[in-house]
Amino acid sequence: MFWLLGALALVLNAVIAWSPTNGYAPGNVSCDDNINLVREATGLSANETAWLEKRDAYTKDSLKDFLDRATANFTNSSFVDSLWNTGKIPKLGVGCSGGGYRAMLSGAGMLSALDNRTDGANEHGLGGVLQAATYLAGLSGGNWLVGSLAWNNWTSVQQVIDNRGQDDELWDISNSLLNPGGINILSSASRWDQISDAVEAKQDAGFNASLTDVWGRALSYEFFPTLYRGGEGYTWSTLRDSDVFKNAEMPFPISVADGRYPGTQIVDLNSTVFEFNPFEMGSWDPSLNAFTDVKYLGTNVTNGTPVTQGKCVAGFDNAGFIMGTSSSLFNQFLLQLNTTGLSSFIKGFVGDFLQDLSNDSDDIAIYNPNPFKDTHFVSSNHSQSIVTAENLYLVDGGEDGENIPFLPLLQKDRDLDVIFALDNSADTDQYWPAGLSLISTYERQFGSLGKDLAFPYVPDVDTFVNSGLNTKPTFFGCDATNLTGLAYTPPLIVYMPNNRQSYNSNTSTFKMSYSSDQRMKMFQNGFEAITRNNLTDDSAFTGCVACAIMKRKQESLNMTLPEECTQCFKDYCWDGKLATKSSNVTTLGTYSGSISFVTDSASSSSTASSTSKKNNAVALSQSYSMNWYVAFAAILGVTLGLL
Incomplete structure (x- = not known):
């Protein structure tokens, strides 16, 4: 009987392992003699463009259904039909912030509120928005959310809930991944033995390994529980062959990471931002301006x-x-092994293995060989260090302060009208968001790497907190006529921050285990946080979201929105006012090119020129871009002798 089970496991492994080695180690494959794996980032790839044509058919119908439902009681409910008759259909994107398991779980509740597959989402939430979205980007903990849903055949949060208690339950994090077997020491030892073998196999195949290999392998058991050893041979590019993606029945998933220049340990708004999608990885930034086929x-x-x-x-x-x-x-969490309650056996086994890596300062993700070696697309105004290096070094996508993955969604070629920004960051010492991600992305457009980007004007952190903009959904960039000073008209931002409704969802980023009950409460609070408490705080909120979705197309077509939208924008659009810590509020009037952030809590607001805005961005970068968790990682790194 046991030999039969073993043979079955080998068969299953061959079926679900998409690496040519049937394991974690990469392997050699044949490719066309004239293949070129890198292209200049002059627009969308041919693969993405072809995929979008399929996706548009789904989003068009799904968005029409949502808008019809949301505006059913409007005085001019025929507006949606009039808009559709023009053929100018709004295009949506969703960005899921980082923040560890907090971001994954709370973000899952938020996504479930946008998903018409969730029980009650149509009646008490914003069901259908996710089906109408073209792009879905994730970063750090938000990337765990996006990646695990997308690479599990585009499963739903509702399915995760329905599958609770099963052996293959997704996101079963009742035990810390450092001690996945709980009191079963042998189970945990076996898991780490498998992880060790996998990473060593990659090294034996001639590839550099880092702590990120260990970290990714450990996570995979929680994200791909139905696959052999957590998808030991499961590849990112495999999604291309999944019917749900090939048929464009799901949004286009994007993961974000930051580049670290060779020989440095600095990550800031001048760092190159990389994206991974099912077809490519690379960067739109002029410091690289290139993409490569992710499969190779x-x-x-x-x-x-x-x-x-x-x-x-x-x-x-x-x-x-x-x-x-x-x-x-x-990775810094892994290096705290000696401070955990693990058994001495597991500490010794895992600690020795990780210490061998950390001694080489391999606390980053190493992409070797560098896929962009000797490419020629970098502007002469930027450093050539990325394309001349043997290794490409990538780090956590939130380390530059942009903890919401806006950049892929802001690309002009992707032509989005609205971005739903799900923010589960820990900007305050109570681990709540305070708009720092929006501030950082706003600042970036005034630097050399962001000169071709546009992002709406946003207030300073004091205003976010004192005006309560971090406690309920807020719209930014509502009036395109006030944005003419930017590189182009950016998408309208529907900012949806984590806030307390039925549960204290402001858990620590470094909380690494949640009971089943805690996970359910995080889901529920996330749902409530972006639906105005199941629409009980504002029964008109669904209609207001519809107004936000239609706004850009209405402006470009010079159409008149239903009168209910006027009240919605009054209730939810940022009005251009700043509030210092002393609660003084100064009206700035039209905020096209006339925003000044308060960098000193005792300062009053004033009008700034375009030049002073750029200077102010530098000051704000110093103040805000290194948020609390980056500082924590830096301090921990120094303590451990890693930096």
Whole structure:
């Protein structure tokens, strides 16, 4: 009987392992003799463009259904039909912030409120918005959410809830991943033995390994519980072959990470931001301006051409490794092994293995060989260090302060009208959001790497907190006529921060285990946080979201929105006022090119020129971009002798 089960496991492994080695290690594969794996980032890839044509058919019908339901009681309910008759259909994106398991669980509740597959989402939430979304981006803990849903055949949060208590339950984090077996020491030892073997196999195959390999492998058991050893051979590019993605029945998933220049340990708003999507990885930033085929990461190339003609590498793009790359901040958590309550046996086994890596300062994700080696797309105004380095170093996508993955969604070629920003950051010492991610992205457009981006004007952190903008949904960039000073008209931002409704969801970013009951409460509070408490605080909120979705197209077509939208924008759009800590509020009037942030709590607000805005962005970058968790990681790193 046991031999039969073993044979069955081997068969299943062969079926579900998409790496050519049937394991974690990458392997050699044949590829076209004339293949070039790198393209200049002059627009969307041909693959993404073709996929979008399929997706548009789904989003068009789903959005129409949502808007019809949301505006059914409007005085001019025929407006949606009039808009549809123009053929100008609004395009939506959703961004899920980082913040560890807090961001994953609370974000899951938020996404469930947008998902018409969730029980009650249509009646008490915003069901259908997710089906109408073209893009879904995630970063760090938000990337765990996006990645685990997308790479589990686009499962729903409702399905996760319905599957509670099963052996293959998604997000079963009742035990810390450092001690996954709980009181079963042998189970935990076996898990870490498997992780060790997998990472060592990658090293034996000739590839550098880092703590992120260990971290990604550990996470994968929680994110891919139905797959052999947590998807040991499951690759990121495999999603291309999934019917639900091929048919564009789901949003286009994007993961975000930050680049770290060789020889440095500085990550700020001048860092290159990378995205991973099912087809490509790379950056729109002028410091790289290139993308490569994600399937063939690990191939030794020069200017995109394999050094050995007709020979490529596949399997490097392990799904867990890429999800770990976007959350590499938590490598620091792994290095706290000696402060945990693990058994001495597991401490010794895992600690020795991790210490071997940390001694080499490999506390980042290493992409070796560098897929962009010797490419020629970088502007002469920027450093060539990325394309001349042997290794590409990537770190947690939130380390530059942009903890909501806005940048992929702001690309002009993606042509979004509205972005739903789900913020589960820990900007305050109570672990609540305070708008710091929006401030950082706003600042970035005035730097050299963000010169081709546009992001709406946002207030300073004092205003976010004192005006309560971090306690309920708020719209930014409502009036396009006030945004003419930017590079182009950016999408309207529907900001949806984590806030307390039925549960204290402001848990620590470094809380690494949640009971089943705690997970359910996080889900529920997330749902309530973005639906105005199941629409009980404002029964008109669904209609207001509809107004936000239609706003950009209404402006471009010079149409007149239903009169109910006027009240909605009054209730939910930021009015351009700033509030200092002393609660003084100064009206700035029209805020096109005339915003001044308060960087000193005792300062009063004033009008700033375009030049002073740029200078102010530098000051704000120093004040806000290194949020509390980056500071914590830095302090911890110094303590451990890593930095």
